[in-house]
Amino acid sequence: MSGVVPPSRAVQLAYGIVLRQLVTRARIAALLLVGAATAAIAVAVGASDDRRDPLETGVQLISSLHFTLLVPIIALVFATAALGDMREDGTLVYLWLRPMDRWPIVVGAWLASITLSLPLTIVPLVISSVAVDGGNNLVTATVLAGVVGVIAYSALFVLLGLMLKNSIVWGLGYVMIWEGLIAAFGSFAAKLAIRGYTRSILTSITDVDLDLGDLSLTVGVVVPVFVAAAALVLAGARLRAMDVD
Amino acid sequence: MADWAPPVARPPTPPAPDPNAIVVVANVTKSFGDVVAVSDVSFTVGPGVTALLGPNGAGKSTLFRVMCGLTAPTRGTVKVLGVDARIDRAVRGRIGLAPQQDALFDRLSAHRFVEVAARTHGVSDADAAARQVLDLVELDADDPKPVGAFSKGMRQRVKLAAALVHDPDLLILDEPLTGLDPVQRNRMIRLFHQLGDDGKCLLVSSHVLDEVARLGSRVLVIAQGRLAATGDYRDLRTLMDDRPHRIRVATDGARVLAAALVERDLVDGVSVSFDSLMVDTNDVDRFGRNIAAVAKQCGVRLREVEPTDDDLESVFRYLVERR
Numbered sequence: 173m174s175g176v177v178p179p180s181r182a183v184q185l186a187y188g189i190v191l192r193q194l195v196t197r198a199r200i201a202a203l204l205l206v207g208a209a210t211a212a213i214a215v216a217v218g219a220s221d222d223r224r225d226p227l228e229t230g231v232q233l234i235s236s237l238h239f240t241l242l243v244p245i246i247a248l249v250f251a252t253a254a255l256g257d258m259r260e261d262g263t264l265v266y267l268w269l270r271p272m273d274r275w276p277i278v279v280g281a282w283l284a285s286i287t288l289s290l291p292l293t294i295v296p297l298v299i300s301s302v303a304v305d306g307g308n309n310l311v312t313a314t315v316l317a318g319v320v321g322v323i324a325y326s327a328l329f330v331l332l333g334l335m336l337k338n339s340i341v342w343g344l345g346y347v348m349i350w351e352g353l354i355a356a357f358g359s360f361a362a363k364l365a366i367r368g369y370t371r372s373i374l375t376s377i378t379d380v381d382l383d384l385g386d387l388s389l390t391v392g393v394v395v396p397v398f399v400a401a402a403a404l405v406l407a408g409a410r411l412r413a414m415d416v417d
Numbered sequence: 418m419a420d421w422a423p424p425v426a427r428p429p430t431p432p433a434p435d436p437n438a439i440v441v442v443a444n445v446t447k448s449f450g451d452v453v454a455v456s457d458v459s460f461t462v463g464p465g466v467t468a469l470l471g472p473n474g475a476g477k478s479t480l481f482r483v484m485c486g487l488t489a490p491t492r493g494t495v496k497v498l499g500v501d502a503r504i505d506r507a508v509r510g511r512i513g514l515a516p517q518q519d520a521l522f523d524r525l526s527a528h529r530f531v532e533v534a535a536r537t538h539g540v541s542d543a544d545a546a547a548r549q550v551l552d553l554v555e556l557d558a559d560d561p562k563p564v565g566a567f568s569k570g571m572r573q574r575v576k577l578a579a580a581l582v583h584d585p586d587l588l589i590l591d592e593p594l595t596g597l598d599p600v601q602r603n604r605m606i607r608l609f610h611q612l613g614d615d616g617k618c619l620l621v622s623s624h625v626l627d628e629v630a631r632l633g634s635r636v637l638v639i640a641q642g643r644l645a646a647t648g649d650y651r652d653l654r655t656l657m658d659d660r661p662h663r664i665r666v667a668t669d670g671a672r673v674l675a676a677a678l679v680e681r682d683l684v685d686g687v688s689v690s691f692d693s694l695m696v697d698t699n700d701v702d703r704f705g706r707n708i709a710a711v712a713k714q715c716g717v718r719l720r721e722v723e724p725t726d727d728d729l730e731s732v733f734r735y736l737v738e739r740r
Binding site for chain 1: 482485486487488489502506507508509510512514516518519520521522524525533534536537538539579
């Protein structure tokens with residue numbers, strides 16, 4: 173009557189379950205507000221008359237606001253909750269005690285997190301890029317950097333949700349303290365922050381200079397994808413080894 | 418009393434090989450830091466209903482989690498259907514667990530929740546399987562209400578249905594009767610027996626002695642993380658009745674009555690206070706039959722005769738201490 177669940181099916185099942193658990197009205201409304209606020213700020217900046225270079229102003233704004241707050245925070249909220257909430261409320265057992273591998277559960281949770289994070293970040297990013305009148309290059313750069321950022325942050329925060337209780341607080345600490353303060357002081361520290369790579373994607377495509385955004389486009393895209401893959405492998409191992417309530 | 422066996426063997430030895438054993442627990446210890454939740458427990462379980470009896474905090478749920486592979490034992494081994502459920506992917510499809518915690522996917526309907534359980538177990542027709550087990554636990558498969566709005570008893574039955582939906586060989590049910598009304602409780606117990614008669618292995622935990630009396634004849638008693646006793650429920654009952662009892666007798670002639678009880682060899686020990694006496698006896702039935710007559714012969718009035726150690730905790734304490 174029952175049997176081992178193949179990995180592709182397990183990914184689908186985990187994706188569906190986690191997606192349903194992640195979608196709450198309060199969560200979506202709060203994050204829509206964050207996106208709307210960042211877009212509104214960009215619209216206000218775009219409407220001001222004292223800009224010498226719209227592209228440079230737009231890149232500066234989007235780098236320091238959207239890629240500092242919007243992208244990491246939205247990914248943080250969904251990805252830490254993806255398996256972290258289930259771990260903490262005791263429902264993880266309904267995925268864990270099943271005849272399926274562990275890694276598809278992690279991949280399903282990560283995909284669910286990305287599914288929700290992408291529209292909530294990319295739409296405000298596009299609106300903001302258009303609003304500051306930065307041209308097609310800025311739109312392309314922000315979309316690519318946004319996608320890469322969401323992919324990497326989501327994987328890291330899915331892992332964090334499995335590793336720590338109150339993972340959202342630890343994730344905020346990473347975003348605010350490591351990425352926001354420590355990584356801003358040197359290029360080596362910036363290489364250990366996702367923001368260093370999203371910033372490099374912006375500078376590579378738009379040719380606008382940004383501090384600590386001196387990596388090539390290829391490095392800016394490939395390294396975060398590798399980081400995401402490594403985080404997912406670690407999360408799978410963690411799920412295999414952890415105690416489940 | 419033949420197979421009633423307080424597990425006193427030291428040093429502990431793994432259970433003897435049993436060809437019918439579905440669960441083999443061998444010298445399992447589980448610690449969380451300095452806290453030992455389960456200590457050196459060994460037993461085997463075969464088809465049929467086996468009750469795991471113990472007070473809250475005794476280690477029942479931890480033992481179940483170890484069996485299911487949800488946590489690794491600190492020492493010892495657990496085999497379910499011959500393998501370790503923590504490692505073997507396939508065997509997890511042959512275990513049905515209804516955990517003690519109340520957590521469910523609260524926004525799903527009962528049917529959707531059980532259907533998801535079926536799908537994650539690789540059941541081919543998940544919808545039909547979900548409907549069938551929901552019918553078995555007497556829940557409406559078409560009820561659109563989310564399980565978050567269900568009563569405790571209904572949530573228990575949803576958990577039970579989800580544990581049953583893939584037709585497992587081993588069912589581990591952690592306090593499954595909690596929250597059920599008496600009628601539902603009777604029905605569930607009948608269902609457990611029916612499943613046991615069909616050859617399934619059911620391990621059902623409870624901290625309520627009367628429940629265990631109706632769950633099955635085979636009982637594992639766990640207290641303070643140790644297996645205090647294993648065997649037939651009727652033998653456990655006899656053991657409980659035969660153990661030393663302490664009874665408080667309130668009377669207006671405590672000294673006279675105490676002397677008479679000792680003289681007639683109705684007590685093993687007695688201590689006297691101003692208006693009562695505390696009696697120790699190994700034969701509580703004989704004491705009960707004679708106390709009124711002795712008091713009458715002595716010309717004293719009995720105000721109260723009250724066992725002081727008849728609660729389940731005392732029974733568990735006794736079973737642990739006698740090891």
